[in-house]
Amino acid sequence: MTNQLDQIFFALADPTRRAVVERLSQGAAPVSELHAPHDMALPTFLRHLKVLEDSGLTHSEKTGRVRTVSIKPDQLDTLENWLNExxxxxxxxxxxxxxxxAQLERTKT
Structure with a gap:
């Protein structure tokens, strides 16, 4: 579980990847839509998506020429459980x- 948590924390350590996770909380989206608000080259952005997928936070699926990314909430449950502990x-x-x-205060008086 520690390695899994390490990967999740690493994935969420970057603001671009956190923004992608936040966007995906609203529903699955094509890569082009996820990339649009970020001022970076597409290959760089794709590396961010790979980190998210390698951590298990996201899943992508290609239909025709469109790759759609979705969140995997079970990984967020793993993180939430650790944080609650x-x-x-x-x-x-x-x-x-x-x-x-409180005990020290009572003995002082």
Missing amino acids: QRCTWEQRLDRLALLA
Whole structure:
């Protein structure tokens, strides 16, 4: 799972790729539509799409001359689960720290 998370975080580390994921949350789109708002050469943009697909966040399908990209939400679930585990761990630590601070405050008075 760690390697999978590494790939997902790497894919989402780039603002172009995050923008593509955000756009795909509205539905599948052809590569030309995804590329349009980005000021970069198409081969460079295609490398971004490859990173997203290699991470498992997206899937593409070619019909005729049009390649359509869609999001794979199950990978986002993997990321969400990991983040929730981290949140839970840190909330427990902060709760213990607050309890300790309250105990120290009571002994001080």
